[in-house]
Amino acid sequence: MALSLVVDALSLKKGYRHLIHDLSFSVAPGECVALTGANGVGKTTLLRTLAGFIRPDGGHVRYAGGVDPEGSVAAQAHYLGHAEALSPGRLAGAELDFQRAFLGGTAAGQAEAIRRLNLSPLLELETRMLSAGQKRRLSCARLIMARRPVWLLDEPMSPLDTEHRAKLAELMQGHLSEGGLIVCAVHDALPFEVRELRLTAPAMEAVYG
Amino acid sequence: MTPPSPSLALLKRDLGLSLARGGGPVLAAGFYLTLMAMVPLSLGPEAQTLSKIAPGLTWLCLALASLLSLERLFERDYEDGVFDLLRTGPLALEWVAFLKCLAQWLGTGLILSLMTPVVMILLGAPVGVAGWALVAALIGSFSFALIGGAGASLTLGSRKGGVLIALLVLPFYVPPVIFGAGLMQAFVTGAPVFQALSLLSAYGLFALALGPIAMGAALRSALN
Numbered sequence: 001m002a003l004s005l006v007v008d009a010l011s012l013k014k015g016y017r018h019l020i021h022d023l024s025f026s027v028a029p030g031e032c033v034a035l036t037g038a039n040g041v042g043k044t045t046l047l048r049t050l051a052g053f054i055r056p057d058g059g060h061v062r063y064a065g066g067v068d069p070e071g072s073v074a075a076q077a078h079y080l081g082h083a084e085a086l087s088p089g090r091l092a093g094a095e096l097d098f099q100r101a102f103l104g105g106t107a108a109g110q111a112e113a114i115r116r117l118n119l120s121p122l123l124e125l126e127t128r129m130l131s132a133g134q135k136r137r138l139s140c141a142r143l144i145m146a147r148r149p150v151w152l153l154d155e156p157m158s159p160l161d162t163e164h165r166a167k168l169a170e171l172m173q174g175h176l177s178e179g180g181l182i183v184c185a186v187h188d189a190l191p192f193e194v195r196e197l198r199l200t201a202p203a204m205e206a207v208y209g
Numbered sequence: 210m211t212p213p214s215p216s217l218a219l220l221k222r223d224l225g226l227s228l229a230r231g232g233g234p235v236l237a238a239g240f241y242l243t244l245m246a247m248v249p250l251s252l253g254p255e256a257q258t259l260s261k262i263a264p265g266l267t268w269l270c271l272a273l274a275s276l277l278s279l280e281r282l283f284e285r286d287y288e289d290g291v292f293d294l295l296r297t298g299p300l301a302l303e304w305v306a307f308l309k310c311l312a313q314w315l316g317t318g319l320i321l322s323l324m325t326p327v328v329m330i331l332l333g334a335p336v337g338v339a340g341w342a343l344v345a346a347l348i349g350s351f352s353f354a355l356i357g358g359a360g361a362s363l364t365l366g367s368r369k370g371g372v373l374i375a376l377l378v379l380p381f382y383v384p385p386v387i388f389g390a391g392l393m394q395a396f397v398t399g400a401p402v403f404q405a406l407s408l409l410s411a412y413g414l415f416a417l418a419l420g421p422i423a424m425g426a427a428l429r430s431a432l433n
Contacts, residue, residue: 048433051293051296051297052296053293053296053432053433054433075297075298075299077297078297079294079296079297081290081293082290083288083289083290083293084289084290085289085291085293085294086289086291087226087285087286087289087291088289089229090222090225090226090229094222094225097218098218098219101214101217101218102215102218102219102294102295102298103215103294103298103299104215104299
């Protein structure tokens with residue numbers, strides 16, 4: 001489970017715009033880094049790069065000390081983005097079953113997720129009927145169903161109500177205490193101790209100088 | 210009970226999606242039948258003309274009907290963000306794309322293939338042609354699905370990619386149409402069918418080998 005994340009001299013571009021220039025940081029097991037910064041500064045792009053979806057323009061993202069350091073980054077991480085990865089026409093329960101089978105989760109994990117996130121009233125509904133918060137709860141289920149050391153969360157709290165914000169915070173703390181690591185884009189402060197990483201737009205001189 | 214493997218789970222989900230949502234097999238089959246029903250109306254009901262052109266026209270319509278649902282093959286999962294989930298799974302993107310094409314083929318191409326001999330005979334082709342027509346249509350529609358998948362992955366993310374897919378993909382549909390219709394022609398004229406059949410199968414294998422690699426590369430660049 002113990003895996004640490006090392007980001008080394010990372011540079012990211014979106015189109016011709018330099019979002020991130022020469023960024024280095026590391027995240028140790030059991031640590032949560034909160035990415036903050038203005039809209040459009042590159043929080044989502046950075047998270048997607050950490051997940052291995054985007055090839056960086058410079059620098060490296062490495063995961064070190066894991067069970068299988070050579071294994072693909074993506075298979076050790078959960079990525080929860082703005083899009084909920086739910087097909088509108090399918091039943092919530094069927095989507096949950098699929099995610100468990102696809103990500104290699106266990107039936108016990110699925111039962112636990114349903115219990116902890118209070119999903120049982122939603123299972124018989126088509127996912128297009130669900131509210132934004134309910135969809136987010138359904139997405140969070142995979143964090144519990146399939147255990148993975150790295151959680152990459154993109155504004156996970158935003159659509160949730162107070163009660164479920166507390167539940168998710170509890171889940172995140174549990175994950176950290178088991179030695180997992182979290183990188184999380186947020187606007188509101190999280191209710192537990194985190195290390196803040198504030199992203200700012202790079203200065204022109206730094207990029208071209 | 211062992212838990213279903215990731216590949217099987219994905220195949221089941223995609224097959225369910227293509228069958229459940231309107232616009233899958235029913236639409237393609239309806240399109241195919243309507244197109245074929247228009248042939249005698251436009252060319253006249255003369256049996257001799259129809260039986261002569263039946264194999265070729267059937268293949269043309271099979272190719273066109275296979276185009277119909279390509280646009281939605283990757284697009285819906287792209288819009289819903291399902292690819293973010295699929296990419297954190299244990300399967301390579303190439304294999305994911307192949308499974309999606311397989312599900313697409315099982316949901317649409319297979320049904321079109323089963324209809325092909327019937328349609329051909331209705332248009333006046335000899336009844337004995339049915340067996341070969343089915344085999345050829347199965348191989349042909351499978352290569353249509355894989356080549357079509359490559360086209361669909363290339364246009365992913367461009368709005369209104371449907372016409373673009375057709376433009377990209379139709380030139381690559383030409384060889385199977387030639388070999389498939391040629392096979393039928395060979396059967397009718399009593400020539401050996403194995404030459405056309407081997408060429409058709411070779412094209413199917415070509416699509417099978419290159420399609421997933423092309424789709425993987427195109428998806429990776431579209432999904433960044």
